[in-house]
Amino acid sequence: MTKSELSSVYRDYIACLNGQDWPSLGRFVHEDAKHNGERLGISGYRGMLERDFAEIPDLSFTIELLVADPPYVASRLRFNCTPKERFLGLDVYGRRVSFAENVFYEFRDEKIVQVWSVIDKAAIEAQLLHPGGRYGD
């Protein structure tokens, strides 16, 4: 795939997540997919996403920055959402939080086969401590 084809596939993948279109997930996720070193496959990957949406009903993925260099994509995602209960071990309980995820993907056969994700937990902690602070935008 060219860089622009890979970017286009990635944007379609994000649209699939935002539409919770789980029957289409197999178009984007490889059967050998790993997430942060853990082998999930398509069913495990889908299970992870379904849990995310169950815990965060207003979850939505917004691409802030996309860097593609086949077979890799790096994406900075932005979330503005209200986790219902605890999230990443933090007592969020329905408060609105804004945070980024910086995430790398390796593609194989035009599908995601490895994900290395880091979520900005420190930004969420800062918002819970100082709700009107600079991270609260």
Place this chain on the structure above:
Amino acid sequence: MTKSELSSVYRDYIACLNGQDWPSLGRFVHEDAKHNGERLGISGYRGMLERDFAEIPDLSFTIELLVADPPYVASRLRFNCTPKERFLGLDVYGRRVSFAENVFYEFRDEKIVQVWSVIDKAAIEAQLLHPGGRYGD
């Protein structure tokens, strides 16, 4: 700059950090540099790095994954180090920790002008709780 030139400049920047070669930092960091939204300039950027090395004497940057698409670079960095006291608000106090940083850079005039960094704080927390666990490698 081409993709390979940009990657090469980025590797030289990381070598500059690992050598604590602060007089050369201005070759890589723009005078308008911002880090996670905060305007630092070269002197503020250098101050941040000098503090990092003061707090973590064995600090060393290792590139695990590099994705370049001019004017952007995305890098997954790996650290194995022993922060002397508290680190990211955690009671590390000389314990050895391993963690990743997923970080994006925007270049202008062949220099870093914006950085969006997320450090895997959750991995460090897990290691402090479970020193022999899967994150302790």
